Amino acid sequence: FQDICNKIKPEIKTLKLFIKENVKTQYEIAFFPYKVSMWDSMESIWRAANNDPDCICYVVPIPYYSKKDGNKAEYFYEGNLYPDDVPVVHYSLYDVQKHHPDIVYIHNPYDGNNYVTQVDEKYFAENLRKSTDMLAYVSYFVYGSYRNIDEIKAMAIEPGTVYADRVITQSEYQKDLFAKLGLNEDKLLVAGSPKFDAVLRAEEQPHEIPKEWEEKLKGKKIFLWNTTIKAMLENPGWLEKSGQLMDILTQCPECALIWRPHPLLKETIKSMRPAYLEPYLNLAKEVMAKSNAVIDLTGNAYISMAASDAIVSDYSSIMLQYAATGKPILCLDRKSSMLKNSICIFDYSKDYFLENGMTIKRFRNMVLKGEDPKKGERLKATEKSVANIDGTCGQKVHTLIKQEAYNNL
Structure with missing residues (x-):
């Protein structure tokens, strides 16, 4: 029986190859x-x-x-x-x-x-x-x-x-x-x-922004403000700093703000930082009352990513993905020096950080002027960090x- 099996093995391989190539x-x-x-x-x-x-x-x-x-x-x-x-x-x-x-x-x-x-x-x-x-x-x-x-x-x-x-x-x-x-x-x-494919697809084929945003954002430099749960939990001055950031990015008539809080931020505040809830809701009301600010509660972050001209963000996947747009990035809760002792699968060291004289106001003014001196280095770092x-x-x-x-x- 073994001899028979050994004899027909080549024929089986040939048949298998024929089927793969012709069927x-x-x-x-x-x-x-x-x-x-x-x-x-x-x-x-x-x-x-x-x-x-x-x-x-x-x-x-x-x-x-x-x-x-x-x-x-x-x-x-x-x-x-x-x-x-x-x-x-x-x-x-x-x-x-x-x-x-x-x-x-x-x-x-x-x-x-x-x-x-x-x-x-x-x-x-x-x-x-x-x-x-x-x-x-x-x-x-x-x-x-x-x-x-x-x-x-x-x-x-x-x-x-x-x-x-x-x-x-x-x-x-x-x-x-x-x-x-x-x-x-x-x-x-x-x-x-594929998450970077999604960013580029949104840039090339942008979704329509919600109608209620149109009048507030029209003709302005749009800043996307992305807030995370971790930054809220770990930063005792988070509410005060958030209010200051909102003021800086909305007090200039040439600017508009899209605030995208983490989808679970409000629920996390309720359960883990209940003392923050009333001030947080007041901040949200203040943003919505502005003539040049909206809150993004949609399930699709790519709408805001494509519509914006720059991002100010806590460290997050959205911040990393935004690098594919080529638009300026200000990281709010990390320093470039932290990366020297870190293991970086994604190198975001060419973003802007709140250090060496960089402030939210300075970043705002830089974007208004159309300046982004780190753009070339940032794109090179992104290309090295992510294939395709x-x-x-x-x-x-x-x-x-x-x-x-x-x-x-």
């Missing part, structure tokens, strides 16, 4: 996002795959739960919140075990390890890998700077990265770091981040992963 192959690709706010980390990959006649794509938003005391609490499903041009399939209508898609994309790496939310166990990376030949993980956030290697390891070694067949990394530097931390180098694919920063990440990921799926046939 039309269609690939089934399933995307399993959970929070709609994180869809930007997959969207450009989906668009590339959806435009590929060799592929059948399914976008299947999956259910998740908030957690309380380590246990599942409230159920959430956001499939009804996706853009109109994204054909969503309800998870109850897509049996991943029966479909056994050729490729599966996920952006939630935690399985049961997150303290805030948890996807349904059926969609844990550990379980999905059993129902596909190619499980690909792409991060829902932009990797930035970290105090030490342990801080990176806490995010690098998660079920999503461990069980995935391919992990998309922003750069060769990130790939090397993750490999040193124990991930198999062969599974790490340097391609950039030209908006082609999604296409590159799709092409590479599809080829690997083909090789697995």
Whole structure:
């Protein structure tokens, strides 16, 4: 029997090669996002795959739960919140075990390890890998700077990265770091981040701004002010400084302000800084009363990013992504000196900081004059930090992963 097997092996290989090269192959690709706010980390990959006649794509938003005391609490499903041009399939209508898609994309790496939310166990990376030949993980956030290697390891070694067949990394530097931390180098694919594709797409094809913003922003230099939960919690003078910033950016008639507070900022103030609530609400009322200021409470940060001429921001993914626009960036809560002792996957040292004579007023006046002396250096640093920063990440990921799926046939 063994002799027979050995004799027909070459014929089997020849037949397999003939089928691969001559029989039309269609690939089934399933995307399993959970929070709609994180869809930007997959969207450009989906668009590339959806435009590929060799592929059948399914976008299947999956259910998740908030957690309380380590246990599942409230159920959430956001499939009804996706853009109109994204054909969503309800998870109850897509049996991943029966479909056994050729490729599966996920952006939630935690399985049961997150303290805030948890996807349904059926969609844990550990379980999905059993129902596909190619499980690909792409991060829902932009990797930035970290105090030490342990801080990176806490995010690098998660079920999503461990069980995935391919992990998309922003750069060769990130790939090397993750490999040193124990991930198999062969599974790490340097391609950039689809989140930067989303920035460039919004710049080239901007969404319409809300009608109520138009009169307030028209004909002015627009500053995007991005505030984070961490800065509010860690800075005792946050409210006072926020009021001062708002005054500086609105007292000039040539300027307009878009304030984008973190979507959970108000709820966090209620639960963790209740004494801040009334002053915070008063600040919001004051902003809305201005003839040249609005508050962005939309679910799409790219509207404000595209509409603005510059950003003043606490350290965040939005601040890092904004670098792709080429427009000026003022980081409010960090110093450039901090980066010297940090591990920087994303180099934002060429942003502006509140140091060496730079103030909010000086930054405002610089932008009004159309000046940005750090622009060239900042763009070079961004290009080194993120592969395919030209908006082609999604296409590159799709092409590479599809080829690997083909090789697995």
